Structure formats: structure tokens, C-alpha cells
Amino acid sequence: MKVATWNVNSLRSRLLHVTRWLQDNPIDLLCLQETKVVDGDFPADAFRAMGYSPYIYGQKAYNGVALISRSPLQAVQYGFTSVLGAARVGGLDDQRRVIGALWGDIYVVNLYVPNGNALGSDKYAYKLDWLNCLKEYVAALLVDYPQLHLCGDFNIALEDRDIYNPEDKASHIMASGPERQALQQVLSLGLRDGFRLFSQEGGHFTWWDYRAASFRRNLGWRIDHHYLSAPLCDRALACTIDLEPRRWEKPSDHTPVVVEYS
Numbered sequence: 001m002k003v004a005t006w007n008v009n010s011l012r013s014r015l016l017h018v019t020r021w022l023q024d025n026p027i028d029l030l031c032l033q034e035t036k037v038v039d040g041d042f043p044a045d046a047f048r049a050m051g052y053s054p055y056i057y058g059q060k061a062y063n064g065v066a067l068i069s070r071s072p073l074q075a076v077q078y079g080f081t082s083v084l085g086a087a088r089v090g091g092l093d094d095q096r097r098v099i100g101a102l103w104g105d106i107y108v109v110n111l112y113v114p115n116g117n118a119l120g121s122d123k124y125a126y127k128l129d130w131l132n133c134l135k136e137y138v139a140a141l142l143v144d145y146p147q148l149h150l151c152g153d154f155n156i157a158l159e160d161r162d163i164y165n166p167e168d169k170a171s172h173i174m175a176s177g178p179e180r181q182a183l184q185q186v187l188s189l190g191l192r193d194g195f196r197l198f199s200q201e202g203g204h205f206t207w208w209d210y211r212a213a214s215f216r217r218n219l220g221w222r223i224d225h226h227y228l229s230a231p232l233c234d235r236a237l238a239c240t241i242d243l244e245p246r247r248w249e250k251p252s253d254h255t256p257v258v259v260e261y262s
Contacts, residue, residue, distance in 0.1 A: 031110035035064035073101035107145035111152035131182035161202035194226035
């Protein structure tokens, strides 16, 4: 059983990349972020032709998440509101960033965490509010689904070893103290970094800026994560970063990360 996360940075622009990757890597569940397409325009037929069922939570030009599954999913929920209610969530679900579903006996949540833009900005405050809501959301899910798998583009490098050059990054978006602390609060509910179960080395990244030949020089950040509850840590066999799609023509600036379960 394999599940992957991939920020594709516009699905319609990179549909051939995604289908090519699935042909080469016939995984069981693919979690996509930044699909940037409304539900009615989602290229669902391309995935159905490959034997996959798409579950979509999209938005025009921005954000958007989707689950692409080989088997039917159960208990599909869209946004924070489906779990926490509208009174708590307020406008946080106006941006479509959260989709979850029961995949066999594992509840998988696919996230596109806000970037935050710049420290001190309104978007930064929004990101911290969003992460606080995420903690409540995860706590509520764990009550019913102890086998919980959280994945996606978190837009946070949790540790310095997740950045090619961590110097002076404490005041940098995606690495500031408040962001890291907010994510650690989520993880304190009993989740562990799937990649770090198997590798402790630095130098492994999932996102590279398009500028300055960053990918060729491996000037990257590890901001795409799988976080696993304790029962799933015991079942995990591997967690790998697939660099190949980042080498293709006009790629996403992110690359897939895959977890394999027994």
C-alpha cells in the first residue's frame, strides 16, 4: 500500500506529468495540492481511464486539493467545517485546502497549508490561525480514527536540516519560530514525521525555487511531509522522495513524496 503527496502547481498545466508518473508508479492513493481548478473543470476522466477515482475540492486559479484513489474512499470530508463546524472555522474554509477520507482502515488528510507571504503580514497571521485550527481538527479526528495519516504541502521546514542553508532563516517565511511552533503543536497530538522514521540526514528536499538553478544545485527545502500517528509508524515500511518529475520539462517546483505501508 503506497500513498503519495505532490503539489503539482496547477493540475491542468501538468496533467501529463501526473498521469505519466502514475503510469510509472502505480500507487494506491495520490494526494494532490494546488490543483488550481474548479471541480467542474477537473480532468477526472483522465484518472478514471487509468482505474483511479478522483475526490475533488477545488478552487479557480488558487489552492485546491484532491485525492486520486485506486479503491473507493469512505467518510470523505471537505474542509475543517465538516469536523469542527462553521462557528469555529469561520472563513478559514473559503480557501479550499483540506480534504480527508477513510482509505481502508487509515484516515488520510490531504492539506495545502497557507504560505504566509511574509512575517508580520495579514497572510502570516492567517497562516498561524489556520494552523491553530488544524490542531483542533486533528485532535477531533484522532478520537474516531487513531490510524491517522496527515500529508501535503505544509509550507514549513520544521528543522534547520530541512533547508539547504538555514542561516538567517529564523526571520524567513516557512522557517520562523511561530510557524514551527504551531506545527509542533499539531504533532504533539501524537504524530511523527514519516520521512524521519527512515532518514536522519540533511540534504533531502521536496521543493526548489525555479530561480538560480536551485534544483540543479540542490538549493531546496523539505516542506512536503507525511505525518503518521503511532499505530501507522509501526506499519510504515519506507518514505521516499522521488526527484525524477522535477527533472522533466516545465515541472512543478515540488516533487512527490511516497510512504509505503505493510
